[in-house]
Each structure stands twice: as structure tokens, then as C-alpha cells.
Amino acid sequence: MKAIIIGYGRMGKEIEQILLQRQHEVVARIDAVPGVGDYTEISEEILKKADFAIEFALPTNIEENARIYANAQTPVVIGTTGWDNIRQDIAKIFEEKGTCMWGSNFSIGAHMLFKLTEKMASFYENIPGYDIMVNEYHHKFKKDSPSGTAITIGEKILNNTTKKKSIITDRLDRQIKDEELHVASVRGGMIPGIHTVTLDSEADTIELTHNARSRQGFALGAVLAAEWLANKKGFYRVEDFINEVLN
Ligand SMILES: NC(=O)c1ccc[n+]([C@@H]2O[C@H](COP(=O)([O-])OP(=O)(O)OC[C@H]3O[C@@H](n4cnc5c(N)ncnc54)[C@H](O)[C@@H]3O)[C@@H](O)[C@H]2O)c1
Structure with a gap:
């Protein structure tokens, strides 16, 4: 499947390795710092090139980005932390349109x-x-x-x-x-x-x-979660996916 990585830092790079190992294609890397990724911000046009997106960045523009993911209808796994106070608002966006899974721990x-x-x-x-x-x-x-x-x-x-x-x-x-x-x-x-x-x-x-030996466990969990999201709609928590894996 075609994937987009948002936040090309320590986690983003680890996720890229797992995506390639699992035969996915990385069509774009987005990072707010110019020169780090292929683009500095997401757009519907870029997202529509992919089957799913995985975001491990900072929550600076999380609400605006959530609307772009939802409008593009590209399922997104969000591992970014630090937006607990607006969780309900973000959930509402995806309950109306699009697909998202959020989790504070993907291992x-x-x-x-x-x-x-x-x-x-x-x-x-x-x-x-x-x-x-x-x-x-x-x-x-x-x-x-x-x-x-x-x-x-x-x-x-x-x-x-x-x-x-x-x-x-x-x-x-x-x-x-x-x-x-x-x-x-x-x-x-x-x-x-x-x-x-x-x-x-x-x-x-x-x-x-x-x-934990490395960040690999978090990255693998995020990629497996993205695969699990295929053909689903709405807002999910990582526990929805993990409980299915563990049971
Ligand atoms: N859910 C989990 O299992 C889990 C595990 C590890 C880390 N995290 C979280 O993932 C996030 C990233 O962690 P990291 O260790 O890779 O950090 P990092 O600092 O190494 O990388 C973050 C990258 O995101 C970029 N960035 C920041 N804001 C952005 C934005 N709005 N759009 C695009 N790019 C942006 C930064 O330039 C940086 O390159 C943090 O919020 C961290 O708490 C979650």
C-alpha cells in the first residue's frame, strides 16, 4: 500500500523502515522543518496519493490537520501526543468523515x-x-x-x-x-x-x-494499526485494534 509519513523525526524514520520491510511504498514524507521531508505541510492533494498516513509529530496544528485528513478521506494513525484537551473535538471530526486511530502507546x-x-x-x-x-x-x-x-x-x-x-x-x-x-x-x-x-x-x-530495546515496537504497532484501519470509517483508539490482536 502507499503510505505518507507526517513528522520525519526519530519515530518517522523508524516507521519508514517498518513500512519498507512490510512491502509498503512511502510516497511522501512531511516535516515542518524545511529540507527534512519532501513537503513542510499536508494538503488534500498530497494525502490523496496515499492509502494511509502515519503521524508522529507535534500537536501544533492538530485540529487543522485532522480536517485535512478527514476531507481527503485518507485513513490516518496518529501517535502524536500532547492534545488530550481537544480529544473530543478531533474525535467528532472523524466521526462525521474520514478515518483515524489515536494512541499514546503503539507498542x-x-x-x-x-x-x-x-x-x-x-x-x-x-x-x-x-x-x-x-x-x-x-x-x-x-x-x-x-x-x-x-x-x-x-x-x-x-x-x-x-x-x-x-x-x-x-x-x-x-x-x-x-x-x-x-x-x-x-x-x-x-x-x-x-x-x-x-x-x-x-x-x-x-x-x-x-x-523495550528500541522504538521499533512503537513503529511496528503503528504500521500494523494502519493496515488494520483499511476499509474502516470513524475514530478509533489503539485499544480497539490491540484488544483484537491480543484476543
Ligand atoms: N504513541 C506512541 O506510541 C509514541 C511513541 C513514541 C513517540 N510518540 C510521540 O510521537 C511524537 C514524535 O516523537 P519523536 O520521538 O519522533 O520526536 P522527534 O522530535 O524526533 O520528531 C518529530 C518530528 O516532527 C516534526 N514536526 C513537528 N511538528 C510538525 C507538524 N505540525 N507537521 C509536520 N512535522 C512536524 C519535527 O520537525 C520533527 O522532525 C511525539 O509527540 C511523541 O510523544 C508517541
């Missing part, structure tokens, strides 16, 4: 971890004697902590047990309370991202770890 492995975390939390809920905790490692350049993925893991645990009531991300200078879930972060080296959920009792320890 299928990370979604497997989320599902397994829910199971771990239900064991914690039902089996006495265990405690549950989360820790994550990321490279020294990462500017935020904990990671968005660690927060999602924490929320999945809170949603699947009545025994933990809040997430604590601080260093503790006191004993942790039973109803507090500790989510700890370590920064250093070049680690792309390691997340571990631990169940611990007097008898044993059970650890569940997702270890």
Missing part, C-alpha cells in the same frame, strides 16, 4: 504488559500474603518521571484491586502504608525503558518485566 508488548498487570493485580486482590509494587528504568536523557507507561501500570493496578488506594512516586522517608502503591523510577545509561511489576510474599517473589 503491542507494552499492551501485553498492561493486560498481564491486571491479572497480577487480581491475584494480589484475592490471594493473601502478597504485596505489589512497580519500578521502571530509563536512559539519562529522559526529562520526566515516572514514565507515562509506569503511571498506566499503576492505574491498572488501582483499577483491579481494592487493597491499594493511591500511587506514591516519591522517595519515602517513612514506612509505606499498606494501601499505598509504590511506583519508583531510576534514571541512567541508555536504557530505552524497563518496567517491572513485582508481587512479593514471605514465600516468594513474582516479577513481570517489559524491556
Whole structure:
């Protein structure tokens, strides 16, 4: 199929590799910085040359771009983050016309971890004697902590047990309370991202770890999502696609 990449940065370049590996043709690369891609902005005319588009850029003109994708009727996968406040407005555009899938995490492995975390939390809920905790490692350049993925893991645990009531991300200078879930972060080296959920009792320890080696997992998930979107209409979330893959 013919594809267009919007945002030719770290993710855009990774996506291009996966597209080519999966026998797709990249007909245009769009990047806001002149000279980085083939064009600096999208248009209906360019989009109509492609069967689908994949956008991992910045959300500066997300609403205007959404209307252009919808009018061109070119299905688009949007991995761009940072537009939570206008999600409903964008969804409405695609519910009326066109096709879009949005997701904050396109890694299928990370979604497997989320599902397994829910199971771990239900064991914690039902089996006495265990405690549950989360820790994550990321490279020294990462500017935020904990990671968005660690927060999602924490929320999945809170949603699947009545025994933990809040997430604590601080260093503790006191004993942790039973109803507090500790989510700890370590920064250093070049680690792309390691997340571990631990169940611990007097008898044993059970650890569940997702270890991302590169951006490849996100890029592959986005390309598979674009293939899944063919012949669909409306606004989808990545979970709509991933749940089908995982089930
Ligand atoms: N959903 C996921 O699974 C996932 C995974 C990784 C990154 N992301 C998100 O993807 C986005 C890009 O990440 P990255 O690591 O590739 O960043 P990056 O900075 O390496 O690349 C972004 C590129 O987009 C270009 N750009 C910015 N605004 C643009 C616009 N309006 N139109 C066209 N091009 C534009 C920039 O010039 C840059 O080349 C970020 O929002 C990031 O949070 C999402």
C-alpha cells in the first residue's frame, strides 16, 4: 500500500523502515522543518496519493490537520501526543468523515504488559500474603518521571484491586502504608525503558518485566494499526485494534 509519513523525526524514520520491510511504498514524507521531508505541510492533494498516513509529530496544528485528513478521506494513525484537551473535538471530526486511530502507546508488548498487570493485580486482590509494587528504568536523557507507561501500570493496578488506594512516586522517608502503591523510577545509561511489576510474599517473589530495546515496537504497532484501519470509517483508539490482536 502507499503510505505518507507526517513528522520525519526519530519515530518517522523508524516507521519508514517498518513500512519498507512490510512491502509498503512511502510516497511522501512531511516535516515542518524545511529540507527534512519532501513537503513542510499536508494538503488534500498530497494525502490523496496515499492509502494511509502515519503521524508522529507535534500537536501544533492538530485540529487543522485532522480536517485535512478527514476531507481527503485518507485513513490516518496518529501517535502524536500532547492534545488530550481537544480529544473530543478531533474525535467528532472523524466521526462525521474520514478515518483515524489515536494512541499514546503503539507498542503491542507494552499492551501485553498492561493486560498481564491486571491479572497480577487480581491475584494480589484475592490471594493473601502478597504485596505489589512497580519500578521502571530509563536512559539519562529522559526529562520526566515516572514514565507515562509506569503511571498506566499503576492505574491498572488501582483499577483491579481494592487493597491499594493511591500511587506514591516519591522517595519515602517513612514506612509505606499498606494501601499505598509504590511506583519508583531510576534514571541512567541508555536504557530505552524497563518496567517491572513485582508481587512479593514471605514465600516468594513474582516479577513481570517489559524491556523495550528500541522504538521499533512503537513503529511496528503503528504500521500494523494502519493496515488494520483499511476499509474502516470513524475514530478509533489503539485499544480497539490491540484488544483484537491480543484476543
Ligand atoms: N504513541 C506512541 O506510541 C509514541 C511513541 C513514541 C513517540 N510518540 C510521540 O510521537 C511524537 C514524535 O516523537 P519523536 O520521538 O519522533 O520526536 P522527534 O522530535 O524526533 O520528531 C518529530 C518530528 O516532527 C516534526 N514536526 C513537528 N511538528 C510538525 C507538524 N505540525 N507537521 C509536520 N512535522 C512536524 C519535527 O520537525 C520533527 O522532525 C511525539 O509527540 C511523541 O510523544 C508517541
